[in-house]
Amino acid sequence: MQSTNAKSKMNCQRRKFIGRAGAAAAMLTLAPGVRLVDLALARPADEPASDKVRWGMLVDATKCAQGCTECVDACNEEFGLEGMGRPKTDAQYIRKIDLKDKTTGKRYSLPMLCQHCETAPCVDVCPTGASFRRVDGIVLVDKHICIGCRYCMMACPFKARSFIHENLTNQVPEAPRGKGTVESCTFCVHRVDRDREPACVEACTRAGHEALVFGDMNDPGSGLSQRLRELPNRQIRADLGLNSGVRYHGV
Amino acid sequence: MRAAPAVLSWTLICATGWMALAAADTPMPTPPRGKGEQCVEATDVMRRDHMRFLTHQRDETMHRGIRTQKHSLVECLECHTRKDTQGQFLPVNAEGEFCDVCHDYSGVTMDCFECHATTPRQPKPASARSSAELGSDISFRLRITP
Numbered sequence: 453m454q455s456t457n458a459k460s461k462m463n464c465q466r467r468k469f470i471g472r473a474g475a476a477a478a479m480l481t482l483a484p485g486v487r488l489v490d491l492a493l494a495r496p497a498d499e500p501a502s503d504k505v506r507w508g509m510l511v512d513a514t515k516c517a518q519g520c521t522e523c524v525d526a527c528n529e530e531f532g533l534e535g536m537g538r539p540k541t542d543a544q545y546i547r548k549i550d551l552k553d554k555t556t557g558k559r560y561s562l563p564m565l566c567q568h569c570e571t572a573p574c575v576d577v578c579p580t581g582a583s584f585r586r587v588d589g590i591v592l593v594d595k596h597i598c599i600g601c602r603y604c605m606m607a608c609p610f611k612a613r614s615f616i617h618e619n620l621t622n623q624v625p626e627a628p629r630g631k632g633t634v635e636s637c638t639f640c641v642h643r644v645d646r647d648r649e650p651a652c653v654e655a656c657t658r659a660g661h662e663a664l665v666f667g668d669m670n671d672p673g674s675g676l677s678q679r680l681r682e683l684p685n686r687q688i689r690a691d692l693g694l695n696s697g698v699r700y701h702g703v
Numbered sequence: 704m705r706a707a708p709a710v711l712s713w714t715l716i717c718a719t720g721w722m723a724l725a726a727a728d729t730p731m732p733t734p735p736r737g738k739g740e741q742c743v744e745a746t747d748v749m750r751r752d753h754m755r756f757l758t759h760q761r762d763e764t765m766h767r768g769i770r771t772q773k774h775s776l777v778e779c780l781e782c783h784t785r786k787d788t789q790g791q792f793l794p795v796n797a798e799g800e801f802c803d804v805c806h807d808y809s810g811v812t813m814d815c816f817e818c819h820a821t822t823p824r825q826p827k828p829a830s831a832r833s834s835a836e837l838g839s840d841i842s843f844r845l846r847i848t849p
Contacts, residue, residue, distance in 0.1 A: 501768035586768065594765050595818060623820045625777045630818030645768045 495647070503587035506570075507639055507697060508669035509653070510679050513562040514702035515663035521548055523563050523664065526655030530640060532624040536617070543614035543629075545637040546652055551703075560703055563652070563664070566591060566612040566637035567688065568697030574604035574613065574636075583634075589669075589697050590639045600632040609689050612636045639666075639697075669697065732808040734801045737782040743773050750805075757815070776815065780823050794821035 495502070527533065527546045535542045546565040552558070568591045574583045575591065582597035583604045593604075593613075605613045613636040616629060623629050626642040640650035648654075653664040667676025685699040742749050744756070760774040772778045783801040784792045796802045796816045806813055 495768075497770045497772070499769070500763075584766070586766065588768070592765070596761065596765070619817070623818065625780060625820040625824050628818040628820070633818070641768070642770075645770050 495645070497645075501586055501588040501590075501645070504670060506589040506669045507568070507644060508589065508667065508676055508680075509568075509639075509650075509698045510665040510676055510683070510685060510701060511562055511698060512663045512665070512679075512683065512701045513560055515661050516561050516563065517661055517663075518550065518559065518561045520561075520659065520661065522655040522659040522661070523652035524548060526651040527637075530624075530651035531627040532622065532629070541615070541617060543616060543635060545612075545614070545635070562700060562703060564610060564612070564688075565652075565698065566608075566639075567610050567694065568637075568639060569694035570697070571694050573607040573609065573692075573694070577603040577607040579603065586641070590641050590644070591636075592638055592641065593634050593636065595628065595630060595633040595635070598633040600634065602634060604634055608636075609692060609694075732805045734804040735783075735785060735799075737801065739782060742782075743778075776819055777823075780820065784822050792822035792825055796821050 524544075524546055531545060533543050533545065546563050549560075549562055549564050551560040551562070553560075568585075568589055570585075570589065572583070572585055572591045575585050578584075579601060580597050580599055582594045582599070583591070584594060585591045600615065602615055605611075605615060613634050615634050616631050619631045620629055629635060640648070640652075643650060649666045650664075653666045656662065656664040665676050665679050667674040669676060669680070671677060679701075680699060683701040685701040686703065687694070687696045687699060688703075689696075744752070749756075756774040757776055760769075760771075760776070763769040763771075764775070780795055784795045785800065787793055793800055794816070796806075796813060798807075802813060802816075
C-alpha cells in the first residue's frame with residue numbers, strides 16, 4: 453500500500469506541526485479512538501486545494517454493524533437525496549453491503565462508496581472532462597460539463613455512480629443536482645474544504661461505531677495514516693491497480 | 704420670419720417633454736431589495752456582470768476548492784431570498800422574486816436553478832428517503848482477491 457502511492461511522502465512543512473501545537477495537544481488529550489479524524493489544516497477559503505494532501509478513508513468492517521444505516525441516512529440528508537420509488541436507479545452515494553462467505557458462513561457488513569481512485573477509470577473514460585480528480589485526490593463530477601453519457605458509470609468497478617433521471621426540485625445549497633447528470637460520493641468536499649469530516653464519518657462516530665476514519669493519507673501523523681499502519685487493510689479490487697482512497701479492514 | 708425661432712424652440716420643448724414622458728412610461732423591472740445596504744459589487748456592475756462572476760466562481764470552487772463567499776451563488780440566496788407569511792423561504796427564481804423580475808423582463812432563461820438550490824437550507828418535513836427504501840444492493844459482487 454505504501455509503495456503504490458508515489459505522492460505518499462511525508463510533508464512536514466505543509467503540516468506545520470510546530471505552529472499547530474494547540475491542535476496537536478488537543479488531539480493528544482482526547483482518548484484514543486474518540487477523535488479519529490485528523491485535525492486538518494484550516495485552509496483559507498481563497499486558497500486552492502493542495503496536492504500535498506490526499507484525502508482518504510478507512511472502513512473498519514469489524515466495527516460496521518449489520519443493519520446499521522447511519523452513514524447512508526446521513527449522506528441522504530446531507531445531499532438531499534430522495535428516492536423516486538425505483539430503488540434500482542435511485543441516486544445513492546453510499547450503500548451498505550452484506551456479504552457472506554459461502555464456505556465459512558462468515559458475514560460481513562460494509563459501506564460501499566466512491567473509492568476516490570488515484571487512476572480513476574471514470575476520469576479516464578469521460579469524453580468531456582466532467583469527471584475529474586481534484587489535486588487532493590477527491591474524484592468529482594463537474595455537472596456543468598457532464599453530458600450524461602454514463603460512460604463513467606459503466607467504467608466504475610464499484611458501481612459507485614448514479615444518474616439523475618428526473619427533474620429535481622428542493623436541492624440543498626451545497627449539493628447542486630440536476631436531471632441528465634451523473635453523480636457520486638464527493639467525500640463531502642464542501643465540508644472537507646471547511647475542515648469538517650464527511651457526513652457519513654460524522655454519523656458513524658456519533659452512533660458509536662467508529663467504523664469510518666477520514667483523513668490525509670499523505671500525512672504520516674494523521675489519525676487515518678496511523679490506523680492504516682496499525683490495521684491490516686486492503687483495497688477492493690486491488691488487482692485493478694487503481695490505488696483507491698478508500699481502504700477496508702476486516703474484509 | 705420672426706416667428707421661426709419661437710416655433711423651433713416650441714418644437715424642441717415638445718419633443719423633449721414627450722421623450723421624458725415616454726421614458727417614465729416604460730415599465731422598468733423593480734426587483735425586491737436584498738438584505739443590507741450594498742451588494743458585493745456596485746449595483747451597475749452586478750447588473751451587467753453577475754453572470755461572469757458566478758461562472759468564474761463556479762470553476763474556481765468546483766475544480767480548485769476555492770470557497771470564498773463574495774461571488775458564491777449560495778451567498779446570493781442568503782440576501783436575496785424572501786420569506787412568505789408562514790416564514791418559509793420563497794424560491795429566488797419564483798415569480799416576482801429577485802432573479803425572476805429582471806430575467807422575466809429581459810426574456811433571459813436561467814439554467815442555474817435546474818440544479819442549484821433556490822432557497823437557503825431550511826428544515827424539511829420528514830420526507831427524506833429512509834435507508835430501507837434505498838435498499839442494499841446485495842447482488843453487488845465483491846471480488847476478494849488473494
